[in-house]
Amino acid sequence: MSETVTLKIDGREVTVPKGTTILDAAAQIGIEIPVICYHPHLTANGLCRICSVDAGFRTQLAACVTACADGMDIQTRSEDVVRGRRTILEMLNSTITLDEAPEILELVEEYDADTGRFAEGKRRESPVYDDNPFYIRDYNQCINCWRCVQVCADDAQFTYALSFDGRGFETRIGTFQGYGMTDTTCVFCGQCVGACPTGALKPKRQALLEQGIDPDEIFYQTRRGRKKRSEEAGG
Amino acid sequence: MIDTTASIDLSQLEPVLTKYNGRRREALLPLLHEAQAIYGWLPGAVQEAIGKTLRVPLADIHGVVEFYSMFYSEPTARRVIRVCEDPACSLANAQGVMAAIEAKLGIHHGETSADGLVTLEHVPCLGMCELAPVALDGERPFGHLTPNTIDDFLNGTHPEAAAQPYGEPMWTLARVGKVDPGSLDDYQTHGGYQALAKAVAMGPDALIELADKSGILGRGGAMFPLGRKWFFTRGAAGKPSQKHIVVNADESEPGTFKDRCLLEEDPFAVVEATTVAALAVGAENGWIFVRGEYPRAVSRLREAVRQARDAGYLGRNILGQEGFNFDIEVRVGAGAYICGEETALFEAIEGKRGFPRIKPPFPTTHGLFGQPTSINNVETLVAVLSVLTQGLEAWQAIGTAKSPGSKLFCLSGHVAKPGVYEIPFGKTIRELIEMAGGVPGGKAIQAVLMGGAAGAFVKPDELDMPLTYEDARSRNIPLGSGVVMVFDETADLRQTLYELSRFFAHESCGKCFPCQLGSQRQMEIWDRIAHNGGAKATDKQVLLDVGFTMTETSLCGLGQTAASAVLTALQRWPELAE
Ligand SMILES: Cc1cc2nc3c(=O)[nH]c(=O)nc-3n(C[C@H](O)[C@H](O)[C@H](O)COP(=O)(O)O)c2cc1C
Numbered sequence: 081m082s083e084t085v086t087l088k089i090d091g092r093e094v095t096v097p098k099g100t101t102i103l104d105a106a107a108q109i110g111i112e113i114p115v116i117c118y119h120p121h122l123t124a125n126g127l128c129r130i131c132s133v134d135a136g137f138r139t140q141l142a143a144c145v146t147a148c149a150d151g152m153d154i155q156t157r158s159e160d161v162v163r164g165r166r167t168i169l170e171m172l173n174s175t176i177t178l179d180e181a182p183e184i185l186e187l188v189e190e191y192d193a194d195t196g197r198f199a200e201g202k203r204r205e206s207p208v209y210d211d212n213p214f215y216i217r218d219y220n221q222c223i224n225c226w227r228c229v230q231v232c233a234d235d236a237q238f239t240y241a242l243s244f245d246g247r248g249f250e251t252r253i254g255t256f257q258g259y260g261m262t263d264t265t266c267v268f269c270g271q272c273v274g275a276c277p278t279g280a281l282k283p284k285r286q287a288l289l290e291q292g293i294d295p296d297e298i299f300y301q302t303r304r305g306r307k308k309r310s311e312e313a314g315g
Numbered sequence: 316m317i318d319t320t321a322s323i324d325l326s327q328l329e330p331v332l333t334k335y336n337g338r339r340r341e342a343l344l345p346l347l348h349e350a351q352a353i354y355g356w357l358p359g360a361v362q363e364a365i366g367k368t369l370r371v372p373l374a375d376i377h378g379v380v381e382f383y384s385m386f387y388s389e390p391t392a393r394r395v396i397r398v399c400e401d402p403a404c405s406l407a408n409a410q411g412v413m414a415a416i417e418a419k420l421g422i423h424h425g426e427t428s429a430d431g432l433v434t435l436e437h438v439p440c441l442g443m444c445e446l447a448p449v450a451l452d453g454e455r456p457f458g459h460l461t462p463n464t465i466d467d468f469l470n471g472t473h474p475e476a477a478a479q480p481y482g483e484p485m486w487t488l489a490r491v492g493k494v495d496p497g498s499l500d501d502y503q504t505h506g507g508y509q510a511l512a513k514a515v516a517m518g519p520d521a522l523i524e525l526a527d528k529s530g531i532l533g534r535g536g537a538m539f540p541l542g543r544k545w546f547f548t549r550g551a552a553g554k555p556s557q558k559h560i561v562v563n564a565d566e567s568e569p570g571t572f573k574d575r576c577l578l579e580e581d582p583f584a585v586v587e588a589t590t591v592a593a594l595a596v597g598a599e600n601g602w603i604f605v606r607g608e609y610p611r612a613v614s615r616l617r618e619a620v621r622q623a624r625d626a627g628y629l630g631r632n633i634l635g636q637e638g639f640n641f642d643i644e645v646r647v648g649a650g651a652y653i654c655g656e657e658t659a660l661f662e663a664i665e666g667k668r669g670f671p672r673i674k675p676p677f678p679t680t681h682g683l684f685g686q687p688t689s690i691n692n693v694e695t696l697v698a699v700l701s702v703l704t705q706g707l708e709a710w711q712a713i714g715t716a717k718s719p720g721s722k723l724f725c726l727s728g729h730v731a732k733p734g735v736y737e738i739p740f741g742k743t744i745r746e747l748i749e750m751a752g753g754v755p756g757g758k759a760i761q762a763v764l765m766g767g768a769a770g771a772f773v774k775p776d777e778l779d780m781p782l783t784y785e786d787a788r789s790r791n792i793p794l795g796s797g798v799v800m801v802f803d804e805t806a807d808l809r810q811t812l813y814e815l816s817r818f819f820a821h822e823s824c825g826k827c828f829p830c831q832l833g834s835q836r837q838m839e840i841w842d843r844i845a846h847n848g849g850a851k852a853t854d855k856q857v858l859l860d861v862g863f864t865m866t867e868t869s870l871c872g873l874g875q876t877a878a879s880a881v882l883t884a885l886q887r888w889p890e891l892a893e
Pocket residue numbers: 532533534535536537538539563564565566567568652653654655656657658690691692693695696871872873
């Protein structure tokens with residue numbers, strides 16, 4: 081029999097197997113804690129901190145990466161918790177474009193985040209990279225959730241085409257020497273595009289359709305690219 | 316201009332690659348350092364060759380080179396001049412010095428001279444604040460610069476300054492300034508290696524008990540009891556060959572320079588103390604991780620390790636003790652304050668970006684390479700030597716009941732005699748400042764920054780606080796790494812708050828959102844307040860919200876303290892943001 085722990089979440093008692101995260105324990109009793117970077121099939125790194133909850137400790141706890149402990153008394157929506165979430169959303173919104181991230185926009189709405197609060201703040205700008213026939217990279221929409229890097233590496237593909245440029249606020253997803261994707265180890269499996277929670281990574285077809293380009297032309301462009309690449313590989 | 320198109324001669328790299336053949340990713344930082352010493356920077360072809368040798372994906376090498384400030388992926392001169400512009404140096408006219416160097420060389424921050432011979436940068440605190448304002452010219456440290464002495468500095472004739480002991484240097488600093496840091500013989504003449512002999516005679520259990528009774532709390536800032544850390548690491552599952560002692564000599568907290576004093580002036584003590592720790596814990600692997608901006612400390616430590624190994628103080632069956640095997644590797648950082656955070660430091664040794672890990676699990680069970688590790692600050696370990704040689708009673712006779720013994724403090728800013736002061740716990744902040752000759756020119760104190768950039772500001776009426784752990788806790792004023800930075804009535808605290816905020820924005824690793832974004836926003840607001848139009852009515856609330864959010868929700872200690880100076884200043888002087 082596996083060990084269990086008992087704790088309180090928003091005043092309700094719950095008993096879960098040892099090692100269960102606060103996020104999962106809350107979900108079991110129907111309490112939804114917001115998440116942004118968390119994805120159930122990927123390694124959780126506790127990046128966005130939007131899932132922070134209050135257990136009366138020195139700092140709040142990130143629910144997606146913190147295991148429940150006996151006797152915890154957790155508030156998932158106290159004034160302090162809401163204050164932190166709102167501020168994170170305000171800062172994120174002032175840094176990148178969230179237009180194609182509907183789930184985050186819903187949180188902005190729900191937490192009443194002031195979208196003009198950091199209007200004078202620097203934005204994390206980036207060129208749009210259209211360097212391969214399969215997907216477009218627009219890091220003006222990138223939240224640095226690492227999902228693309230993780231699926232490209234140990235979480236799925238073991239291809240290691242993606243890493244980071246810079247650090248701190250200036251952290252961006254990058255490739256070796258800034259190479260275009262066709263010059264990296266990328267195998268165009270598309271897993272990163274599937275994992276991206278924003279409009280930062282987008283299938284080229286979709287991007288071209290959004291630009292109102294004729295489907296025949298799209299077929300031609302993306303086909304030609306594929307052919308060119310296989311010729312290169314063969315030569 | 317450096318010719319960026321010239322092809323890179325990889326044959327120069329061959330001997331280095333051969334040396335590292337068979338090694339893996341953990342050798343990445345040392346190999347990048349060696350390659351950069353050859354080329355002055357890290358051209359793509361060099362990174363590719365390194366990737367092949369160590370079998371590290373190229374994207375990952377790129378990520379590592381991008382992370383550390385002292386690795387360059389763009390053409391850079393072999394000679395880099397780094398001028399500190401952080402608070403202590405700023406108070407001593409670092410900006411004037413930087414401007415004079417810029418004028419003389421005709422280049423600005425981040426630029427390389429037309430002849431390709433020198434690159435100029437302004438950098439975060441260089442850990443030499445007692446010599447403010449300071450700069451590194453390549454590997455040579457210079458202090459007390461003025462705009463008028465720039466020529467001497469640039470042609471290398473300005474005197475290099477050495478660390479000196481102040482206060483009552485009878486315990487941790489006992490040998491500093493007296494012993495020849497390059498000689499094991501002289502170290503032994505000054506009582507060196509007597510502590511290890513006593514430790515061996517006691518055995519690990521008694522040694523851990525002694526550490527417990529000494530009351531030594533981690534001197535790196537987190538105040539964790541040393542004896543408990545050793546005990547947990549000793550008890551963790553694993554053979555001695557799978558356990559590590561890591562000495563944290565990253566010392567990059569602005570205002571902190573005490574460990575440099577020990578590393579440069581008493582390096583054998585650091586080596587001996589690390590060996591004592593290895594005995595306590597039962598670890599065979601030792602690492603001393605020194606920040607890249609301490610080249611003098613690195614060379615002296617490496618020499619000390621070599622001499623100790625030659626004399627049998629490192630290696631197999633140390634002091635004739637069957638099975639007491641231990642050796643030390645000196646590792647060098649590359650410009651990242653975050654690598655002082657213990658788990659980020661492990662990542663750096665493992666050859667990765669210095670991203671802190673989520674805790675738990677803790678280092679005592681899952682540290683370096685996922686193995687049990689005791690990571691200790693330099694001063695923490697060296698303090699144990701005097702407990703061993705002078706005895707527990709002597710140690711407990713000084714300080715207070717709850718904070719026995721002595722502690723190092725780093726006095727800087729507006730004091731007559733800045734430097735590293737060793738004092739017994741219990742003296743007040745005011746007494747310490749008086750020991751340092753008080754404020755020059757008879758000026759009044761406006762503020763004191765306690766504990767470092769991650770610490771707290773106090774007002775003149777708070778200076779009667781005794782310097783003990785119990786008083787620090789009860790008043791919520793961290794002793795941190797022992798920083799006491801004094802600001803007289805003429806100092807512009809808004810400028811200081813901008814500099815502290817700039818430090819955190821520059822040093823945030825970028826892993827978690829609140830710190831990555833909040834440190835930037837905090838800096839922008841202080842930049843405007845200090846330089847560009849002053850405060851807006853909304854600023855204070857915004858600073859409080861950003862500060863609250865970083866403190867409460869950040870992943871690691873950097874973000875959790877990145878607003879500490881700002882928030883404590885706003886409590887005391889709300890008008891600064893008005
Ligand atoms: C951002 C950050 C930087 C740190 N820098 C240092 C450092 O330079 N030296 C140090 O000893 N501890 C530093 N620490 C504390 C270490 O994480 C760790 O607590 C310490 O090395 C443990 O040694 P101690 O118990 O002897 O203090 C830092 C912590 C943080 C969060």
